[in-house]
Amino acid sequence: MAKVKGPLFSLEARGKVGNALVHFPWKGRNVVRAYTIPSNPQAITQKLIRQKLSSLGKNVKVIKVLL
Numbered sequence: 462m463a464k465v466k467g468p469l470f471s472l473e474a475r476g477k478v479g480n481a482l483v484h485f486p487w488k489g490r491n492v493v494r495a496y497t498i499p500s501n502p503q504a505i506t507q508k509l510i511r512q513k514l515s516s517l518g519k520n521v522k523v524i525k526v527l528l
Contacts, residue, residue: 473491483496508518 473486474493475486477483477496480496482493484491484493486492
């Protein structure tokens with residue numbers, strides 16, 4: 462349930478209303494957006510890309526230390 466402060470003045474609202482809307486502060490402004498369920502695809506190609514990016518990040522750290 463969304464928590465509202467000053468509902469008549471639209472001061473602040475935080476949280477989810479049902480499975481439809483989400484109220485939250487962002488960069489000092491109060492915003493509302495549609496509620497969405499984050500997706501995390503587990504396809505083999507996606508896993509390979511994640512693995513390659515992970516190893517690339519680890520290797521970049523090692524290269525920075527050596528330089």
